[in-house]
Amino acid sequence: MKFGVVVFPGSNCDRDMYDSLLQDLGQEVVMLWHKDTDLSAFTTEDCIVLPGGFSYGDYLRCGAIARFSPIMQSVTKFAGEGGKVFGVCNGFQVLCESHLLPGALLRNANQQFISKNVYLRGVGDQGCALKVPIAHGEGRYYADDLTLDQLEANGQIIYRYTDEDGNITAAANPNGSLRNIAGICNATRNVFGMMPHPERACSEALGNIDGKTILEALFINAKEKPAAKKAGLVNF
Template sequence: MKAAVLTFPGSNCDDDLLWAVKDIAGADAELVSAKSESLDGFDLVLVPGGFSYGDYLRSGAIAKFAPIMTALKQFADNGGYVLGICNGFQILTEAGLLPGALQWNTSLEFICEPEPLKVVNNQTAFSNQYPEDQAITLPIAHGEGNYYADADTLAEIEANHQVVFRYAKNPNGSLNDIAGLTNKAGNVLGMMPHPERAVEALLGGTDGLGVFESLINATKGAAHAAN
């Protein structure tokens, strides 16, 4: 299995994500520039947090036009696993790979806090290593993490069991306490909390490791398995 960690100008969690998936979880992974046009040879694409292109217009609004995005859509359409974290989640909704949108937190303030969550669906490629309804704590660090979708979309999301992580104490006003959800096919997940910030006991906890272990498990035996 080989993972690509995308790097947009202004991404700032790309190195953290690479460290988590490669140095801690032990997968084969490398950084791929958003200026690149190919994702050939990768079994998993990770879209990191940060402020892509400064996020001056709207989070992720410019990033969706980056050269890599065409390849990313194709990769997802072909069933490849894509994980977007924080700004990565915002980019995936802007690009239409995930339903809904992320608005300003109801407090209108950036919030950095450890946040209690519940894993409400452990039948996905991103959560299969967590016990059902597992309570975990992951850090959040965002200004625009308030998940919104219209009523019909939301009903469909719930009916399809697309929600994977829910906040225990909703910090930002997200509808249905949604902290992370997949697309309908289940191969693309976006989440506002940062699992890559919770993979080492020294830094306060390892509750995020399960996300990467789940993906490694889901892609086991993939064509480009690490040597």
């Protein structure tokens, strides 16, 4: 499987994602500049990644300017043809601004930037919670009730914030996201977005490889039930 990591002006997690996919997961990775438009080297079995950071300085709204970068037209077409697209943090914001995913990411409920480890679990997963870092000021997922109900009914909420034991509680919600939502996918399950940073939790040297489990379940070993079940993504 080949991954293309898009670099916008202001991206700062692109190399983290590159290193995690290449070194920790052994995948082929290509860096893509935001002015590139040619994705012909990628098939629908591959994945385009929009990394975290502060694209265009987060001016106007997070991701609102990046959505107009030349490559996003190609990414939108790629997704429409069934290609996989994954956005993390700022990348999730770009996907929402581009309407590849529903809803929006608003200012954190405490009006402060938050950088810490949090716990997640996949919807329907009864296993242990996964510990993954967050680092954002605008990560509060919001959508109207109809959209939220549709996400629930379609199984599009892929991760929720939990406590260490996997319990979904208000106290475990770091940013005020509605229904403790940490990550979602589109209806056809080929576009994924999440605020936590799995690429920052893929190395034994860092003392945490829970992020590796997420990436493997979403993309690399999606058809292998043990890995997918641990991350709560058996239906993906």
